Amino acid sequence: MIVALAGGTGGSKMVHGLALANGQRDLSAIVNTGDDGEFFGLLVCPDLDINLYCLAGVVADRGWGYADDTFHCLEGLSTYGREAWFGLGDRDLATHVHRTLMMRDGARLSDVVDDLRERLGVEARVMPMTDDPVRTIITTPSGERRFQEYLVRDGAREEIDAIRVEGLAEASPAPGVLDAIAEADLIVIAPSSPIVSIGTILGVPGVRDAVAARRDRVIGVSPIVGGAPVEGPAQKFLRGAGYGECSARQMAEIYADVCATFVIDASDEAEAAAIEDLGVRPVLTDVLMPDRAARERLARVVIEAAG
Ligand code: FO1
16 A cells, blocks of 8 residues: 655646556545635645545646536626635536535534545545645735635735644644555655644654654655745745745755655756755656656656665
């Protein structure tokens, strides 16, 4: 069994690559829920949905939301003076309505994800990191923002003073998460944000220790190419969490206690020696995943590098 720890857009590409390279039956994804939030009374779980849609082959080309979706409901809400900055498509809204109704009837988030998985025809196991509500809160010089407000509504323009995850210290791993980590043949840390995606998953009490106990079977993939993040405001999140450097070496340092092997982009070769000095084995390849073939190729490199 391959177990991936994943955030949204970058993470889902790695998870999809692993599915293409090794099949969905032997794949489990443990997914960040710190980006979740309530919109119009509905629970929206972007990272879980991105992974599910990607594995189901229905994700939009932009990397989130449902392919070929329309936005009539959102337009209608905007007409009524509702804030419509978060792009919830009509087909996507069905997922959030279904999830919210199931949870209103007492289902856990992990039950909902399993139901969505089955109904969307996804064979891989997809698990939220926790069933407990956790919310990433970003503090900027102008105040506190929920994660999606900072990222989408405000375009991640402001510097970050602090990042905290409400509810994380009291959260428990979702059913199956610790067993999956303990029993995995290989654990892949996807090239998601080490702070607001992977850092949040590892921050669920018990998860970081469980992954560290399997360190020899853990392989991380760098979200950095040539000293810059592949996507998103990674530098702002790193600075907000108190890290001065945005580099492959910095990523390897953050993960040094949990992973023995770290896949970095060939353009960051100059950092390989410094990564080895951290006690982490660097593996060089092309980590960009612009298309399906690149995802599968990178996944094969990751699986082979793990031995
Ligand atoms: N990202 C955007 O940049 N703009 C959006 O309007 C947007 C809407 C959205 C709706 C549903 C969903 O599941 C994801 C959505 N995302 C959107 C992506 C999301 O904000 C982030 O990419 C993840 O939270 C980061 O992993």
